[in-house]
Amino acid sequence: MNTIHVPVNDAYDVLVERGILQKCGEIIKETVSAETCVIITDDNVNRYYADTVENSLKASGFRTARFVFPHGETSKSAETLLHIYTFLCQHEITRSDCLIALGGGVVGDITGFAAATFLRGLPYIQIPTSLLAQVDSSVGGKTAIDLAEGKNLVGAFKQPAVVLCDPDTLSTLPETFLIDGMGEVIKYGMIADADLFRKLCSYDLSNIQEHLDEIIPVCISIKRDVVAEDELDTGLRMILNFGHTLGHAIEAYYHYETYTHGCAVAAGMCLMTKYFNSEQEYQTLKACAERYHLPSDVSAPLEDLLSLCGNDKKRAGAKLRYIVCDPMGTANIRCDSLPDFRNHFISA
């Protein structure tokens, strides 16, 4: 088992091991003193893994309850959240109980936010079942729901009691989800680990599953180092946003329909590298992205994407902070006015 300790205020461990789902009850028993564990999951994950988790919890003496909602980003809403609260009331859940987020980023984010706010907070555990959730969203304590006005607009910082990553769950993922996660995996190489990046340039989509036992803990350790430095997202965490400034613009331009988050981030990273790094580095990243069927560009006009950047900072004089990875394997936080940021692309 790989154990990555996250030394934030409410410190916790991320445990990575194939088959950990089957024995999650034992581990959770050692971690929290809950009476009832409420499994919160989506209909897809429910079909594959919820019985395994629930059986293990019961075998360890927990009472259990299960709340299942439809998969997909549209479920990350106030409406689903209110249904979760009602379910918790109906099952008389108290602060002595525990929520278990079993699923991808949507499940983790909304369950974490429910755990942060129901009865002003009760313990929760992350069991991420997508690559993206395992390497990114399950670690760091950011929880949220979306509003009609935008993504992640309401949330809280709430650290899980423990994170259990089972790489076996990734074998049942549709390929698009594996590709989605690889966008963030490549990002970790770019911002912090040239060695990881080189390895990714030698693997590809057909054999990456064999290497995930090695790669997932490396990615989590990088994220751990960053969030331990900047628990409340006031500085260094920004480097985790490499490729995200343009990535978010791509997602918004296509109304979150054409590109998954990881694909948008991959294209965003490639575009940034094209305009801020050497031609050779750009070609290297582009080739790496293509090994995992990730896009290195999109058909939307660059000018349109740039005008979507910093859309949340419309005020006169507002500055945009963005990340440049030059040389690859390092991250630098830069800050420009919106016009100056756009000029990097136009004048290049």
Next chain:
Amino acid sequence: MNTIHVPVNDAYDVLVERGILQKCGEIIKETVSAETCVIITDDNVNRYYADTVENSLKASGFRTARFVFPHGETSKSAETLLHIYTFLCQHEITRSDCLIALGGGVVGDITGFAAATFLRGLPYIQIPTSLLAQVDSSVGGKTAIDLAEGKNLVGAFKQPAVVLCDPDTLSTLPETFLIDGMGEVIKYGMIADADLFRKLCSYDLSNIQEHLDEIIPVCISIKRDVVAEDELDTGLRMILNFGHTLGHAIEAYYHYETYTHGCAVAAGMCLMTKYFNSEQEYQTLKACAERYHLPSDVSAPLEDLLSLCGNDKKRAGAKLRYIVCDPMGTANIRCDSLPDFRNHFISA
């Protein structure tokens, strides 16, 4: 000006001064670096005080916005909260801005929860305008909304950046609100300050306004001492619940319609004292409550109230923690099974 420092993790001051509303802009300017201050208030308080606050904020160079919702406990809902979020989105509020809770407990609780969760948290300031809010709910960082299933079921701990108490605002309060607040004021005397309690036994509803400058800081200091010891409500804060076990049962029995919170707490304290203290102490408290037109008993059968106690703890073997103030001016946390708790009343 009376300054009470609250030394919790995010430490802050409570400032008590007549007329502080007129200069709140200056004080807030020294406290937070916000660009926009969003005043959140109810329609009653809006009519009396929002212009004063907004003018002071503008004079200090803040941009301002104002969100007004209907007064009353039914507004402390997910529905109002979602309206607040939408308003904040429409006004492009960022983490560099600030919310201002101008009003009583409902306004303070829901505004604090919005501040705890919008964009994962932005600063907020409490300007409590009811006696209950000034001596109780504005201090301690508990924020919440109600669900259909019960009160305060969803919330967060979020300390304000500063609390500004203006006793002048109490002069416009309908008498029922003054009476409501006096329930909690008497509670502070009972749990922690025999000297305060003796004074309350010499004042009455007709002259209490003259003494509030002295009384409010004393109450806040008591609450400060308790929350500083127990920021996240895991132990000592329990003593603030003296009279609340039966008080909540009274509120629930009458569907939150017949008795205000303070009146229910007053009757709850008197009933507790009747069964756990000497006859003389019970008569003293009863007489004190009556000086402020607070009830010392209710017509609901005691047996019915007792069966509503600990209604949130239905599980077999669950224990009820409750407070006994014997001698008056001190608080003791006791713990009994529900049947044992009820027996104190039946066998007496």
